[in-house]
Amino acid sequence: MKDDGQPVLLFEQVSKWYGPVIGLNQVTLELRRGITGLVGANGSGKSTLLRLATGQLKPTLGRVTVRGVDAWEWRAKALVGYCPDNDAFYEDMPGREFVAAMARLCGFEKAEALRRTEAVLERVGMADRADRKIGGYSKGMRQRIKLAQALLNDPQMLVLDEPLSGIDPIGRQEMLELFRGLAAEGKCLLVSSHELEELEKLTDHVAILTRGRIAAVGTVTQIRDMLDDQPLSVRIDVHDPRRLATLLVNRLEVVGVELEPKVLANGTHESLIVRARNPRRFFEDFGKLVVSEELDVARLEPLDDTAHAVLGYLLGGSGKT
Amino acid sequence: MMLEAPAAQSPLRAWLFLVVFSFRRQARVKQMVGIAIGLLMICLLLVITFTASAGWNRYEWRMNRSKPYTVEHVAGGMAHAAIDQSEYMDRIRQETKPLAVFSKWVVFLLFLGFLMPLFSLSFGTAAMGQEREGRSIVWLLTRPLPRSSIYLAKLLGLLPWSLALTVGGFGILCLAGGEPGQKAFVLYAPGIFAGTLAFSALFHLIGAMFQKPGIVALLYAFFFETMLSELPIPGTLKRLSINYYTRCLLYSSAETEGVPTETSSLFVPVSPTTAWVVLIGTTVAITGIGMWLFGRMEAKEEM
Numbered sequence: 001m002k003d004d005g006q007p008v009l010l011f012e013q014v015s016k017w018y019g020p021v022i023g024l025n026q027v028t029l030e031l032r033r034g035i036t037g038l039v040g041a042n043g044s045g046k047s048t049l050l051r052l053a054t055g056q057l058k059p060t061l062g063r064v065t066v067r068g069v070d071a072w073e074w075r076a077k078a079l080v081g082y083c084p085d086n087d088a089f090y091e092d093m094p095g096r097e098f099v100a101a102m103a104r105l106c107g108f109e110k111a112e113a114l115r116r117t118e119a120v121l122e123r124v125g126m127a128d129r130a131d132r133k134i135g136g137y138s139k140g141m142r143q144r145i146k147l148a149q150a151l152l153n154d155p156q157m158l159v160l161d162e163p164l165s166g167i168d169p170i171g172r173q174e175m176l177e178l179f180r181g182l183a184a185e186g187k188c189l190l191v192s193s194h195e196l197e198e199l200e201k202l203t204d205h206v207a208i209l210t211r212g213r214i215a216a217v218g219t220v221t222q223i224r225d226m227l228d229d230q231p232l233s234v235r236i237d238v239h240d241p242r243r244l245a246t247l248l249v250n251r252l253e254v255v256g257v258e259l260e261p262k263v264l265a266n267g268t269h270e271s272l273i274v275r276a277r278n279p280r281r282f283f284e285d286f287g288k289l290v291v292s293e294e295l296d297v298a299r300l301e302p303l304d305d306t307a308h309a310v311l312g313y314l315l316g317g318s319g320k321t
Numbered sequence: 322m323m324l325e326a327p328a329a330q331s332p333l334r335a336w337l338f339l340v341v342f343s344f345r346r347q348a349r350v351k352q353m354v355g356i357a358i359g360l361l362m363i364c365l366l367l368v369i370t371f372t373a374s375a376g377w378n379r380y381e382w383r384m385n386r387s388k389p390y391t392v393e394h395v396a397g398g399m400a401h402a403a404i405d406q407s408e409y410m411d412r413i414r415q416e417t418k419p420l421a422v423f424s425k426w427v428v429f430l431l432f433l434g435f436l437m438p439l440f441s442l443s444f445g446t447a448a449m450g451q452e453r454e455g456r457s458i459v460w461l462l463t464r465p466l467p468r469s470s471i472y473l474a475k476l477l478g479l480l481p482w483s484l485a486l487t488v489g490g491f492g493i494l495c496l497a498g499g500e501p502g503q504k505a506f507v508l509y510a511p512g513i514f515a516g517t518l519a520f521s522a523l524f525h526l527i528g529a530m531f532q533k534p535g536i537v538a539l540l541y542a543f544f545f546e547t548m549l550s551e552l553p554i555p556g557t558l559k560r561l562s563i564n565y566y567t568r569c570l571l572y573s574s575a576e577t578e579g580v581p582t583e584t585s586s587l588f589v590p591v592s593p594t595t596a597w598v599v600l601i602g603t604t605v606a607i608t609g610i611g612m613w614l615f616g617r618m619e620a621k622e623e624m
Contacts, residue, residue: 074465
């Protein structure tokens with residue numbers, strides 16, 4: 001597949017509002033060939049971003065293009081294959097008939113549509129099981145059929161929303177190999193998941209979404225390095241904040257400690273706010289400190305949402321540290 | 322197996338397939354169509370019972386009820402001829418003819434006022450409504466087809482079903498009505514056809530625009546279409562209803578056979594030509610509006 005320097009998918013300062021609620025906030029994103037993972041907690045704006053990329057939604061501000069064509073335009077849809085998270089099918093149709101119908105709806109002649117149907121069913125490992133009605137399929141089989149219909153028009157870009165959910169470990173491995181194969185053919189894949197760990201098996205290039213914004217984009221290593229340079233404020237509720245403050249001031253990564261202004265009835269402080277230079281290392285050290293000094297920590301709350309979410313993913317969680 | 326060189330993709334071919342695909346999917350519409358067919362069966366049973374028992378000639382029944390010749394007992398036999406040739410007796414003879422009775426009760430009241438909107442909405446609202454509620458519309462909206470063309474294809478896919486149920490249902494009722502019923506079918510079928518087209522276009526629009534299209538369409542059909550046009554009220558508000566123009570067409574056809582209608586009362590009909598133009602124009606206009614709106618509409622919660 002040729003790469004003429006034009007990005008396959010381009011988000012230019014895209015915002016999407018649902019009435020008074022913002023779904024996506026000034027997102028700029030440029031994707032070329034290869035696999036990009038899109039991670040974010042529920043409600044972070046992943047689905048909005050994917051629906052904008054597949055032309056199901058129109059941006060309130062900014063522009064989304066696929067190979068230079070406005071994603072809302074029907075012509076752009078000929079360049080995109082979409083595997084939705086939504087599990088709604090025509091349940092009474094056999095899988096083969098469904099995929100063939102989708103091929104006809106892509107505008108292929110009957111013979112060509114049937115040829116493509118067999119090719120994609122073969123590719124997703126459903127060729128021998130596609131004559132049963134979809135209503136009787138397992139979650140994994142349904143995922144494979146969704147993927148098959150997305151491949152029908154040999155798209156330049158594949159948008160896959162949680163494509164591995166419900167697939168057994170062996171099936172997952174097959175799917176991961178299929179995605180790698182598609183990327184090797186020069187296609188652009190945008191794969192969403194709420195688990196970074198899952199995506200890391202597939203790609204090193206990820207975009208982390210939090211509260212409608214792209215919090216970080218790049219390789220996991222680049223994001224970790226970037227995060228190391230970004231100071232983070234953390235509020236710690238602890239039984240004896242003065243003692244903890246003394247212990248923390250000596251740490252290299254701590255750049256400031258402040259007792260929270262709120263004073264309890266007995267004249268003591270309830271919590272303190274710490275500014276750390278390298279949050280990842282800080283949290284590792286802090287964990288050891290709590291254990292060694294037997295500190296009674298009631299609550300630990302990062303005050304920067306973006307860094308909080310990115311950190312959450314990098315530490316292996318799901319954006320909720 | 323690999324997908325090699327790109328094959329030609331034709332939007333027109335895709336759209337034509339969508340029309341056929343939509344037609345086939347319409348066969349799966351069950352709930353509302355089931356209700357419509359159930360009601361048709363009940364009405365059919367009533368018509369058969371009436372045809373087989375009393376019949377549609379109500380002259381004797383009306384004479385026994387109104388007894389117009391009773392005055393002879395007072396005025397003497399000379400009054401018989403005067404009564405016989407009176408305007409009142411002319412009206413009774415007109416109104417009690419089998420075709421007039423069948424037209425009044427079965428066609429105008431039962432079918433036009435009740436069954437026709439229900440039949441049209443059962444398929445009309447389901448074409449898009451079922452795709453939205455089942456969230457399967459995503460498969461259509463992500464194909465390389467203009468959104469407005471998807472709307473039009475769905476309408477063309479539902480029309481044969483809607484017409485078959487409405488005109489076919491009307492035909493079955495007429496057949497059950499015996500000779501006056503058969504005359505009524507020939508007389509009124511074109512009007513029923515035109516009304517069904519307009520109703521189908523309207524209910525298709527409602528199906529595409531509302532979350533609970535069946536409820537919205539039922540409320541509209543019975544509170545606006547049926548009540549407004551059934552009640553003998555003056556004013557021009559009823560001219561906003563599809564039922565009014567369909568009724569004008571049917572009344573005009575009825576008058577060619579000497580069937581009395583409400584045209585001389587408060588109904589104030591428009592000419593058949595105007596009614597045809599309005600019904601066809603409404604169908605085209607509503608379809609155009611629906612295509613325009615659907616072409617700009619985002620699918621949010623249903624996907």
